[in-house]
Amino acid sequence: MANLISVTDRGLYCEQGDFFIDPWQPVVRAVITHAHGDHARPGSERYLTTSQGRQVLQTRMQPGAPIDTLAYGEELSVNGVKLSLHPAGHILGSAQVRLEFQGQVWVVSGDYKVTPDSTCEPFTPVRCHTFITECTFGLPIYRWPADSIVTDELNQWWRTNRDEGRASMIFAYSLGKAQRVVSCVDPAIGPIFCHGAVQRVNRDYIASGIPLPPTTYAGAAYGRKDWKGALILAPPSANGTPWMRRFGEISTAFASGWMQVRGARRRRAVNRGFVISDHADWPGLLGAIQATGAERVLATHGRTGPMVQWLREAGYDALSLHTEFVGERDDVDIDAVDIDSAGDEETQT
Numbered sequence: 001m002a003n004l005i006s007v008t009d010r011g012l013y014c015e016q017g018d019f020f021i022d023p024w025q026p027v028v029r030a031v032i033t034h035a036h037g038d039h040a041r042p043g044s045e046r047y048l049t050t051s052q053g054r055q056v057l058q059t060r061m062q063p064g065a066p067i068d069t070l071a072y073g074e075e076l077s078v079n080g081v082k083l084s085l086h087p088a089g090h091i092l093g094s095a096q097v098r099l100e101f102q103g104q105v106w107v108v109s110g111d112y113k114v115t116p117d118s119t120c121e122p123f124t125p126v127r128c129h130t131f132i133t134e135c136t137f138g139l140p141i142y143r144w145p146a147d148s149i150v151t152d153e154l155n156q157w158w159r160t161n162r163d164e165g166r167a168s169m170i171f172a173y174s175l176g177k178a179q180r181v182v183s184c185v186d187p188a189i190g191p192i193f194c195h196g197a198v199q200r201v202n203r204d205y206i207a208s209g210i211p212l213p214p215t216t217y218a219g220a221a222y223g224r225k226d227w228k229g230a231l232i233l234a235p236p237s238a239n240g241t242p243w244m245r246r247f248g249e250i251s252t253a254f255a256s257g258w259m260q261v262r263g264a265r266r267r268r269a270v271n272r273g274f275v276i277s278d279h280a281d282w283p284g285l286l287g288a289i290q291a292t293g294a295e296r297v298l299a300t301h302g303r304t305g306p307m308v309q310w311l312r313e314a315g316y317d318a319l320s321l322h323t324e325f326v327g328e329r330d331d332v333d334i335d336a337v338d339i340d341s342a343g344d345e346e347t348q349t
Contacts, residue, residue, distance in 0.1 A: 003097055004081075004106045007321065012108065016101050017081035020050075021108050024324040031083070034094035035060050037177060038326045042211075048076075050085050052121065053093015053143055055204045056175060070123060088112040089123030090278050091176030092202050092205055107292060108129045111327060113277070114284040115147065119179050119210050123280075124200025125291035133289055135302030136279040136327030144257065144281045151184045154253075159189050160230035161251045169247065171239050171270065172255040173328075174198050176278050178233045179205050179212060181255055187213040190229040194218060195243075198233045222246070226339055240269065257281070258329060260285040277330055289316075301325035320348070 004157040005012050011023030019029040026043030033039050035049075035056040042062045049057050051069040058067060059097055072095070075084045085095035090111040097108040107128040116122035139319060154170075161168045172178040174197040182192065182202065192215045194202060199217040206212060218232060227247045238244065238256070252270040257277030280288060285307065296317040299307045311318035 004101055004104055004130070005108065007323065012323065014081060014099060017078040017083065017099070020044075021097050022110065022325070027195075031097055032057060033088065033097060033108065034091055036091070036111070037108060038324065044308045048152050049070060050093045050095045052208055053095070055208045056092055056201065059200065060202055072124075074301060087121035089114060089116065089120060089125045092120045092179070092208060092210060094120060094162060096126055098128065104129055107294075108132045109134060109288075111136070111278070111325075112280055112288065113299065114280050114288055115144065117147065117180055118183050119176070119205065119212075121289065125288060127293050129294060130296045130298065131289060131292045131294035132298045132300060132321060133285065133307075134279065134325070134327055135285065135299045135304045135307045137277065137281050138285060138299070138303035138307040140282045140306075142257060142260060142281045143283060144260075144277060147184070147273055150274055150276055154181070154184070155186045155273055157251070157253065158185065158231050160340070162190050165228045165249065167227040167230045167247045167250045168253070169234060169244070169250045170255055170274075171234055171236045171268070172198075172276075174235045175201050177255055177276065178235075179210070180278065181276065182212050182215060182233060183210075185213070185231060190231060191216065193221060193230055193232045195232070195234040195238055197235050236268075275313060286310075293316075301327045 010025035010027055012021040019031055020027045021031045021041040022033055023030050028045045030044040030047050032047055032049040040057055040060050049065045049069060051071050054067055054069050070085050072085060075082055082100040085100045086098055088094040088096050088110050090113050095218055099106045105128040107126045111134050112123050115124045128214055158168045170181055172181050178198045194215045196219055200217055202212055251273055253272040254268045254270045255274045255276040259273030261276045297320055298321040299313050300321040302325045308318045308320050
């Protein structure tokens with residue numbers, strides 16, 4: 001089976017179409033699966049992404065960066081390669097890239113989540129011969145609880161803090177995760193405030209047609225003396241900084257799939273952990289792979305070893321594929337990569 005995509009020093013390259021997918025170095029033509037910084041880096045001459053993802057990608061890129069768009073499922077011919085973008089269910093505008101050339105179909109999944117939520121189009125399996133899959137949570141121990149259970153726990157935690165006279169602060173990645181948290185909390189419990197990095201992305205989501213409960217930029221409330229009962233969304237990089245002092249007595253939480261692992265909450269130095277991930281868990285990964293009907297699976301960024309071993313034992317032609325994507329890292333503050341989370345005082349616009 002000929003390779004339609006190869007790994008180069010600049011990223012995943014389709015030679016027949018002469019374009020890159022989520023390149024980690026500047027290129028002439030870049031197809032972008034989603035706007036997280038390990039997949040969407042500035043400096044390329046031209047970008048292609050989904051119509052829904054244009055706003056958040058434009059915020060990430062240098063001013064005036066040329067961005068072309070495709071609707072989900074719309075087909076484009078590039079030097080004889082049929083290219084289309086399909087929902088990945090990861091964050092707003094996230095896509096799987098389908099390529100077809102001389103009877104071969106490859107799909108690059110980017111990052112994906114198979115459980116639907118209200119902030120992005122749900123994951124759609126795409127039939128193919130070769131599937132490039134992420135493996136961020138590629139171990140059998142990762143099995144997400146139902147969203148309804150986590151939402152109830154989150155709202156009860158906030159309600160209890162309010163009743164006991166505390167503010168509640170949730171650390172969540174600024175692009176995607178924070179908006180998902182905001183979308184599922186009960187605004188009747190109290191006011192919702194956001195760090196500037198989060199509030200900026202909230203505006204992009206709303207401008208893209210995603211409804212969110214009302215939130216207030218925390219920097220606009222510097223004179224506020226009583227934060228009791230408030231919910232505050234902030235990027236992980238804000239944890240432990242002087243920015244937190246203004247809110248008085250607070251209970252802290254972290255939203256991540258890593259919160260399922262014993263000790264992750266302690267490493268993050270927070271009071272509570274909520275298992276909320278924008279990536280597929282182990283059953284989700286296996287189900288997505290099976291739904292593609294792929295004969296060959298290339299596993300990247302995450303726990304590729306166990307995934308490849310399991311797939312080979314199940315009869316797949318499976319290999320690990322080295323890339324510079326990081327997924328949802330527990331040891332890296334992805335906000336330092338995916339969206340500028342500089343001091344809140346500097347993000348008032």
